[in-house]
Amino acid sequence: MRLKRQCVYKPRKEQRSFPTAAGTKDATAPEPVNATQSRRSRETTSVSPIPPSPRLENENHVLLQTLRLDDATNISWGAVQDPFRSPDSSIVDVTARLESALRRRKGKSPTSGDDESGAASPAALISRDIELTTTMDILTAQEVSLQPWFSFFVETVECPSITPYDCVNWRRMKYAVVDLGRTNAAVASATIAVSALYKGQLYNIPLSKASSLYQSSNSAYQTLLNDETQSFDAILTTTFLLCWFEFIQYEAIPHLKEPNDAFMDRLGTWARHESTRSALSLRIVAWLRLLHAATTRGGGLGLISERVCCLLPSSPSLPNLKSSAPDASSHLFEMLSTPIFEFYLDLQTISSEIARLTHYHRSRNTGVDQEEVIQQVEEVISRLRALWDNRSPTQRQSPEELRSLLASKIADPVITLIGICAAAYHAEFIEIDRVLGDPVSESAASKHAMRQVREIVDGDWNAYDQQGLLNAGYLRPLFLYAIECMDRGENQWAVERLERIKNPICRSDFFASVGKALTEAQLRKERRVTSKYFCIWYFGVPPPFM
Structure with a gap:
């Protein structure tokens, strides 16, 4: 108005105009050259989706x-390319005008560039800001x-x-x-x-x-x-x-x-x-x-x-994934950890074979069935012991020896990995004893395995992180420990350790409760209780995978 020039604003790219309350002028809508085009533009932009940029159209x-x-779920690629299309987007124009209006109310002079910022009251500008930001957030939430x-x-x-x-x-x-x-x-x-x-x-x-x-x-x-x-x-x-x-x-x-x-x-x-x-x-x-x-x-x-x-x-040889920024410590850790992971992979192959010997997967109703299982278990035990005897030289070291040979940045994760893999190995002997049948046996191998698991968890194998949480790799060894021991004190130790894992993804608190309740049932009945069916009866659901 001061320069007596026609008001022409270039429409902003990739910006949505929203309908405003009746009687309120849209502060963010682009103003075309004449009123007819302006009316048509408002009608179009208030209902049309945000157009993608030409670059996005070409590439994606x-x-x-x-x-x-x-209809209810939409993955928006634009939010990755355009950081302003997110719930954090701000209505710059409205905010600036609101600040100017508030300055005027306090008696401060607006800047010379303010032409209509003081025309609307602060209340009107606040309500317009709420409407616009809320509309943007609703659309983003969808x-x-x-x-x-x-x-x-x-x-x-x-x-x-x-x-x-x-x-x-x-x-x-x-x-x-x-x-x-x-x-x-x-x-x-x-x-x-x-x-x-x-x-x-x-x-x-x-x-x-x-x-x-x-x-x-x-x-x-x-x-x-x-x-x-x-x-x-x-x-x-x-x-x-x-x-x-x-x-x-x-x-x-x-x-x-x-x-x-x-x-x-x-x-x-x-x-x-x-x-x-x-x-x-x-x-x-x-x-x-x-x-x-x-x-x-x-x-x-x-x-x-x-x-x-x-x-x-x-x-036979599993390549590691490439890193975008490799360093010497990562490379050394890969060299030391690769054979340990391969040991664990072979161990889990044997573990799945042990699982298929249970009554869940094959007949165990006759003496012939039991004899077959006993023979297969003997073969499995031989393979387990051979796997342990052929473990890597790194796995044969104590935590003290590893810390004396390696920097803590490398030694600590290696020690942690060795500990959980050793506990997983001993857990299979506890499982085997449970697979062989009822009543509770006094297998020397199982008792030895349980002692080894306890020594690892309570030992110097970095079982706990800096927050005091137990490594989730100990979930299965501790659970088997809890349900196989027939002593309340030992069961309490295992349950307390399970509770210190605090991992909702592996449901450690749930398994701690199962371990405690199942042991109580076994002590009352003086026999093993089938864990899956007990879980269905007591908790109403089958046990999660572990």
């Missing part, structure tokens, strides 16, 4: 189309933005059955999955589903959203399988993420128990060509075997069908 057109999972979920996945998500034994490769896998998810809708949706489930378990909140995301991820997974242009790394990564979801949410039906023909064809082709196997895919196969072993114990039916297991390659 397919991703943007496939990441819309359903989206599933990749950025916060990917960040949560990388920074927080762990798997108690894998992470304690392969922590370095687990961390690198998460970065690789996020990178793959930026260009693959199925990987992205599966990553978000796992993160949502993990967050639900971690904070004890409803899992309905995670279940919805899981169903949507399954649909994206089927589309991925039918796309011949997609690499098998993407397929196997998505498969692993879905299996991981099913492992945590253990009442879900595992999709690899009855895999479809498309997956079997792609798996068979990949397995026949050794040169196509990446380090990530081989590592994922190893982790799938670990999850499968855990899901066959305690009456579980397993996560993977026999058809799939037969096609999964068993690599």
Whole structure:
């Protein structure tokens, strides 16, 4: 007005205009040249979605189309590329005008650039700011933005059955999955589903959203399988993420128990060509075997069908995942930890064989059945002892020796890894004694194994972290200790240690309660009580995987 010039404002890119209250002028709507265009512009921008930038359209057109999972769930790629499209977005214009109006009310002169900032009262500007910010936050809440979920996945998500034994490769896998998810809708949706489930378990909140995301991820997974242009790394990564979801949410039906023909064809082709196997895919196969072993114990039916297991390659040398910023300490830790993880992997293969000798998986009703089991157990024990005798030189060292040879940055995680793997080895002898039958036996091997587990947990093997929490790798050895001992004092020791794990993902508090209640039942009945059926009777649910 001062310069007597026509007001023309260039419309802002990628910014949404919102309907305002009746009688209130929109402070953020772009003003076109004339009133007719202005009216048309307001009518259009108030109902149209935010248009993606040309760069996003060119680079991620397919991703943007496939990441819309359903009417209630939408993965927003824009939040990754544009940090201002998030719940933290601010209404700069309204805030500046509000501050100017408040200054005027206090008697301070506005800046010379303020032309209409004082026209509206502070109350009107505050109400307009509330309406606009609330509308933006409502629209944002209806989206599933990749950025916060990917960040949560990388920074927080762990798997108690894998992470304690392969922590370095687990961390690198998460970065690789996020990178793959930026260009693959199925990987992205599966990553978000796992993160949502993990967050639900971690904070004890409803899992309905995670279940919805899981169903949507399954649909994206089927589309991925039918796309011949997609690499098998993407397929196997998505498969692993879905299996991981099913492992945590253990009442879900595992999709690899009855895999479809498309997956079997792609798996068979990949397995026949050794040169196509990446380090990530081989590592994922190893982790799938670990999850499968855990899901066959305690009456579980397993996560993977026999058809799939037969096609999964068993690599004699498992390459580590590459790091974007390698250093000497990480490289040295990899060299020392690789044979220890391979020891644990072989141990879990034997563990799954022991689990298949239980009455959950085979007949144990006749004397002939029992004789067969005894013979197979003897063979298993021979293999276990051979595995222990051939363990790496690093595993033969005491914590004091390792600390004298290595810097603490390397020695401490190596000591931790050796401790949990040794406890896992001794736990198998406790399990074998339980598998052989009722009544409670006085097996020397089992009693020795229990003493070894207690010495490791109470010893100098870095069993506890800096917060005083016990490593989740001790969950199964301590649980077996708790349910196999027939002494309340020993049971109390094991239960207290289980309670100090404090890991909601592996449900350590629940297993502590099961261990205490099951032992009380066994002491009353003076015999073993079947853990799975007791859990169903006493707690109303089958035991989670461990």
